[in-house]
Amino acid sequence: MTPATPADQRRPMRADARRNYDLLVAVATELFREQGADAPMDDIAKRAGVGPGTLYRHFPHRDALLAAVVADSIDALYARAEELLTEEDADEALRLWLVAATRHAGICRGLAASLVSSMYDEGSPLRASCDRMHEAGARLLRRAQQEGSAREEFDAAVLFELVAAVAWVAERSTDGLASAERLLPALSKGLIAGR
Amino acid sequence: MTPATPADQRRPMRADARRNYDLLVAVATELFREQGADAPMDDIAKRAGVGPGTLYRHFPHRDALLAAVVADSIDALYARAEELLTEEDADEALRLWLVAATRHAGICRGLAASLVSSMYDEGSPLRASCDRMHEAGARLLRRAQQEGSAREEFDAAVLFELVAAVAWVAERSTDGLASAERLLPALSKGLIAGR
């Protein structure tokens, strides 16, 4: 499968630049978790002790910073997908994937929105993350359609959007992840019982 | 059922104030539709030809303005719910409600988010709209559970959140409502076919 090759490992950087890069990612991870993905860029720069210009040099858009912040979690989620592919019950594996993916999107408020947007935006820095989640979901869905009893008419794009949508609700509900867990069964089982 | 009694019909106002009030709602309706519910307040005031202070006097929060803007559509949606309650097939009525409610949330980008937030916020000016949609959904769901084959374990809150979530996805997908229509069947039928 596609190995993780974040931008920060490809290109060599001057030592002070690398220090700033890493520091900015660490600080952004904190602030995004505390305040959501729309935390002031200025605050991130300030807490990292650099000028705003430095922040924008490394990460021209907010999404570029967000992509760096979630890179590791995306790796973990992808690993989880591979694990689930070895689960004997294909339907159950798909259900567990929905749970894992929803939890992942809960890293910070606003992530679900950025991920969905990147689905429709070729040039987004989050595109790689989006694609990997998409691919992982596609495999699990296909297997559940062939070996299990997942309906044929749905595809990975629908899967991805539904997960993002549920994560989005969880973001603004006071009982957070609990609300996501109330919603997910409706996706797995459906509101109307099959004949 | 609860009759529509918008704030602007209860309290008498000086003629110029009333003119400004109505103008602001009309202008906001336009701008929200064009640019989404986060259109600059200043632009609304400017296009209406009033100072920002006047706007804030009538509508202390953005949501107060949004509530006034969607009041009519909420009435229409509620009427649609009553109509659907007379439909013979209770399951089909519920399905059609999902479609109607999703379309309604598509009035402007950002509406779904405000509606969901108001669900968890007692004091929100959108609370009344939220409650009416909630109530309408509850009736249709209950009937489908009793007369039709809707699953017992879901409630109106779940219904409301799922509709908002689907509308939210539609807002940021390039193919708009079409994507909502791809997603809704997954809610009605469910991803995994019942035994």
Next chain:
DNA sequence: ACCTGAACACCGTTCAAGT
């Protein structure tokens, strides 16, 4: 009672000057 618009705070983003 209501309106006006200047004023302030806040934030994203750029860029000239530095090392």
Next chain:
DNA sequence: ACCTGAACACCGTTCAAGT
């Protein structure tokens, strides 16, 4: 090659002065 931070643009919100 990279950093700094002043500067600008933009927007939400308030409030003193007006009618």
